[in-house]
Amino acid sequence: xxxxxxxxxxxxxxxxxxxxxxxxxxxxxxxxxxxxxxxxxxxxxxxxxxxxxxxxxxxxxxxxxxxxxxxxxxxxxxxxxxxxxxxxxxxxxxxxxxxxxxxxxxxxxxxxxxxxxxxxxxxxxxxxxxxxxxxxxxxxxxxxxxx
Amino acid sequence: xxxxxxxxxxxxxxxxxxxxxxxxxxxxxxxxxxxxxxxxxxxxxxxxxxxxxxxxxxxxxxxxxxxxxxxxxxxxxxxxxxxxxxxxxxxxxxxxxxxxxxxxxxxxxxxxxxxxxxxxxxxxxxxxxxxxxxx
Numbered sequence: 709x710x711x712x713x714x715x716x717x718x719x720x721x722x723x724x725x726x727x728x729x730x731x732x733x734x735x736x737x738x739x740x741x742x743x744x745x746x747x748x749x750x751x752x753x754x755x756x757x758x759x760x761x762x763x764x765x766x767x768x769x770x771x772x773x774x775x776x777x778x779x780x781x782x783x784x785x786x787x788x789x790x791x792x793x794x795x796x797x798x799x800x801x802x803x804x805x806x807x808x809x810x811x812x813x814x815x816x817x818x819x820x821x822x823x824x825x826x827x828x829x830x831x832x833x834x835x836x837x838x839x840x841x842x843x844x845x846x847x848x849x850x851x852x853x854x855x
Numbered sequence: 856x857x858x859x860x861x862x863x864x865x866x867x868x869x870x871x872x873x874x875x876x877x878x879x880x881x882x883x884x885x886x887x888x889x890x891x892x893x894x895x896x897x898x899x900x901x902x903x904x905x906x907x908x909x910x911x912x913x914x915x916x917x918x919x920x921x922x923x924x925x926x927x928x929x930x931x932x933x934x935x936x937x938x939x940x941x942x943x944x945x946x947x948x949x950x951x952x953x954x955x956x957x958x959x960x961x962x963x964x965x966x967x968x969x970x971x972x973x974x975x976x977x978x979x980x981x982x983x984x985x986x987x988x989x990x
Contacts, residue, residue: 751941755934762931766903766941768968793888793899803889806901832926833903833968 749811750786750835760840761817768833769806775835777828782820786835787812819845882947885923885970889950896956896974902946903968904928910970912963919950921970955979 755762767775769790776787792808795801821839829836885900902910904925913920923946930936955977962973 748940752938753936753941754938755931756937757931757934759933761937762934764928766968768901768903770967793890795888795890795897796892799890799892799897801888802891803887805886806888806899807886830967832906832965833901834925834928 749807749813752813752815756818758841758846760838761821763837763839765835765837766833767830767835770830770833772830775828775830777826777837779817779821779823779826779839782817783814784817784837784839785812785814882922882945883942884948885921885946887948887950894976896952896954896976898950898970898972898974900946900948900970900972901968902965902970904943905946905965905968905970907965910963910965912961912970912972914952914956914958914961914974917952919952919972919974920947921949921972922947923965923970 750765750767753764763784765786767788767790770788774788774791776785778785778787787810789810790808793804793806817839819841822842825840827838885902887901888899890897898919898921900921900923902923902925904927905923906926909926910921910923925943925945928943952974957975957977960975964971
């Protein structure tokens with residue numbers, strides 16, 4: 709973000725402000741994405757701290773073994789199959805709102821995480837992933853010496 | 856690889872959260888499946904984060920009320936929210952049960968964030984064959 713701004717001062721782009729506004733508007737609306745959209749299933753909440761990233765996701769009805777998590781570089785992929793409601797053969801649905809099927813979602817993490825130290829927990833249909841930030845990816849404080 | 860998303864863009868307090876702050880807690884209507892057979896009515900409700908302690912099902916006359924609460928979802932200490940795609944809150948819904956239910960035989964269980972309620976139909980109202988006697 710800061711880098712973008714510095715660049716734009718160097719070579720001023722009259723459309724920069726307009727693009728920026730469009731981006732902000734898209735961000736606002738992207739918060740209200742349809743939960744049913746397969747492109748954005750499962751929905752994610754992401755927290756960032758000094759030591760790493762915590763990512764949670766709602767996957768009701770899945771078993772821990774149904775979720776396939778992989779990290780390659782800074783790309784995290786969540787894959788799995790959500791099984792349909794287990795009903796009898798002749799049962800008729802009066803209401804059917806639960807979705808089922810395959811899903812795969814890839815997100816780019818802000819940095820390469822320590823792949824040896826990823827902690828995944830699945831409880832009550834909520835997945836929690838804790839990823840550590842490697843030492844060399846941590847922001848470094850640079851002290852200014854007085855001459 | 857075209858649909859890789861970045862996790863940038865700080866999300867500030869959403870409209871829903873602001874609304875919730877003003878009007879008490881939010882309650883979500885859980886996604887549900889309802890199936891009816893000749894013997895029973897089965898209801899599944901997706902309530903991610905809820906466990907058997909936090910879910911309540913009450914059948915009052917012919918109204919089935921279900922409610923639940925997502926447990927342990929506190930913001931981790933020392934972390935700030937970067938992206939929010941779902942809100943955490945309470946779940947609530949009501950179903951009108953069309954038939955007489957055997958109230959003593961209702962079963963409810965929660966597994967992996969899905970509530971399943973089985974309501975067996977009362978045998979009293981089951982179709983009964985009446986023998987025709989010859990005189």
